[in-house]
Amino acid sequence: MPIFQKQAQFIELLxxxxxxxxxxxxxxxxxxxxxxxxxxxxDLFPKMIVCTQPRVMAAISVARRVSQELDGDSIGGSVGYQVGVGKGNAVPGSKIMFMTDA
Known part of the structure; x- marks a missing residue:
């Protein structure tokens, strides 16, 4: 992916x-x-990473994909989602959470 070429620069800027x-x-x-x-x-970013998505299906599908890419797991472990009040599967140990922005 094109963003891979900028990985080190991205981390340094953040x-x-x-x-x-x-x-x-x-x-x-x-x-x-x-x-x-x-x-x-x-080590540099110890807190949960939260990414917003405009739609429920987008939040769930991207959480599924990132979870598979990150550690081959299904969503609900290191990657979760939150779509509305009480509708999600992020757990306390989740590293990344995708959520709807409304």
């Missing part, structure tokens, strides 16, 4: 900034790869 705006083409890995890079560097 070490020195609280906010980072990332723009790239559709399918470049912004949603699926960047959260994984942060999760893999838990």
């Amino acid at each position: 070490k020195n900034s609280r906010i980072l705006v990332v723009t790239a083409e559709t399918g470049s890995g912004k949603t699926t790869q960047l959260p994984q890079y942060l999760a893999e560097r838990s």
Whole structure:
């Protein structure tokens, strides 16, 4: 994925900034790869990584995909989702959570 070429730069920028705006083409890995890079560097980013999605199905499907890519697990372990009040499967040990933004 195109975003892979910028992985080190992305991590370095986030070490020195609280906010980072990332723009790239559709399918470049912004949603699926960047959260994984942060999760893999838990020494620098120990808190849960939260990513918003505009729709319920988007949050669930991207959580499924990232979970498979990250550790071959099904969602509900290191990767979870939250879609509305009480509708989700993130657990206390989850590293990444995808959630709806409304």
